[in-house]
Amino acid sequence: MRRVLLPHAISSAAPPAGAAIHDHRGTSMGTGWSARVVGAAPDLAPLLQAELDLVVAQMSHWEPTSDLGRFNRAPAGTWHALPAEFLEVLAFALDVCDASGGACDPCAGALVNLWGFGPVNRHDQPGFVPPTPAQVQAALAQRAHVRLDPHTGQAWQPGGVQLDLSAIAKGYAVDRLALRLESLGIADYLVEVGGELRGGGVKPDGQPWWVALEQPPDAAAGDDIVVALHGLAVATSGDYRRYFVDGAGRRPHTIDPRTGLPIDSGIAAVTVVDASCMAADAWSTALTVLGVEAGLRLAERRGIAARFLVRQGDGTLRASTSSAFAAMLD
Template sequence: MRRVLLPHEISSAPPPAGGTIADWHGTSMGTGWSVRAVGGPADLGDRLQAELDLVVAQMSHWEPTSSLGRFNRAPAGTWHELPPEFFDVLSFGLDVCDATGGACDPCAGALVNLWGFGPVDRYDEPGFAPPTAAQVAGVLAHRAHVRLDAAGRRAWQPGSVQLDLSAIAKGYAVDRLAGCLDRLGIGHYLVEVGGELRGAGVKPDGQPWWVSLEQPLENAGEIVVALHGLAIATSGDYRRFFQTDARRYPHTIDPRTGMPIDSGIASVTVIHASCMTADAWSTALTVLGVDEGLRLAERRGLAARFLVRQADGTLLETVSSHFGAMLD
């Protein structure tokens, strides 16, 4: 069954008369990016790539020379002034961490690395073995959090924090691209980075930017979204994982237990005006599970869709009231 999701508010602003769609694309953050826009200067591709290069230079845990990489190696008990973009993303990530009781924690990079989903000693390299319970307990015992000084845009490195912004940085990168287009007066576009999307305006024929929600299984039921003033992010257990002794270990780690999630959730999709917000909350709700996650989504007014694996191999869909209100 095919269903349609529409935004509550639709702008009446038409695309430029006689406008055509132009495409730009490239690679960044270990994935691909693309932009479809009605109009744009000849050097738009370079401007878009520069926005993404800024995110990588500041927030990549894969680049040792990034601002994040330098912070992770900094001596214990030191303050560090952060670039404003890095500070804002980290601050938002810590807010989500607080709101979820630690279910989505940007300070949990050591656990991500331990399970082989970081930049070194990866799960897909020869000789990798899942960590022992003692190793997980050891990392949990030494976990700490950064402290932020908003006035000075500084962060305190207690000595054991390994920041990992992978649950939020792609969404932020999408917002950076959208912001670049907005500043240039380009109001009709579709932006994508590694499967996270944001759209504005309409196509030259007056149709919105229609996109299908990512599906972990064919029996999930298709939902197409009019991506008009909205962004979409999906977190799931099917993107990156490894199996050992018939056990499946997805890449999403619960920072509270130190273990990969085992809630039966196949995916969580969040729709929001901000892709950074959608990205962070899709991960957080995945970790929380459908019951606790749905309650939190309702309290915070999040449009969320949960797909949960059933014993017979099918998927059970549960949506928040804010998500359901947009379904036609």
């Protein structure tokens, strides 16, 4: 059965009569991006690409010359000035880390690399061997956290910290596309980077931007939800996107920073709906790591609109939703 998810408030503003949808596309962060814009507009692709290039230049853990790459190589016990955008994203990621009890930690890049999901020693390259329990414990023992000084815009590298903002940077990039369009006076749009989306306004026919929530490949046909992205963003984390299989079974790319191991909670996917795609991206990862029981408790405490899909013993998926998510379902 198809259900719909609606925002609590819907604007009555409509696009200009006779307006058309203009599509802009490109690539960034190892994936594609798109922007659907209502109304006469110049070629916006270069402007939007510049927004994404800024995120990559500052926060990519794949680019050695990025600000993040330089910070990761910095000597122990040193302070480093960060660009304002980098500082904003890192501060939010650290807040989510604290609120989730460490379930989503931007300082856990060494563990991500150890399991073959970083830029080197990848799981899909010849010769990769999963880490031993002793190697995982050694990585956990060496972990430390950065400190931020918001007054000076600096971050402290305690030594060996490998920042990884992949659980939040893509959502932040989506927000930058949306805000860039709005700064140009464009109110009706749908922007997307690698499956994370944010929409504003409506289409020329007055309909909102209807988007089907992402489902795992093994989800039952017909059991889906479409959301009206009218002032909303949506992000999904799942165990089916990137993984490898070894003697222990499926090893998803999402690592639990508290144990140092890939998640094994039975969570197939967590979708979060929020006004901010950065928030939706970060919280979908944190709730995935926490699992359905602890994740739902946290979502209820913080008013997060979240949907959990949990694998059952018979191979089916069971859906559980937070109160905030259920309140938007029609």
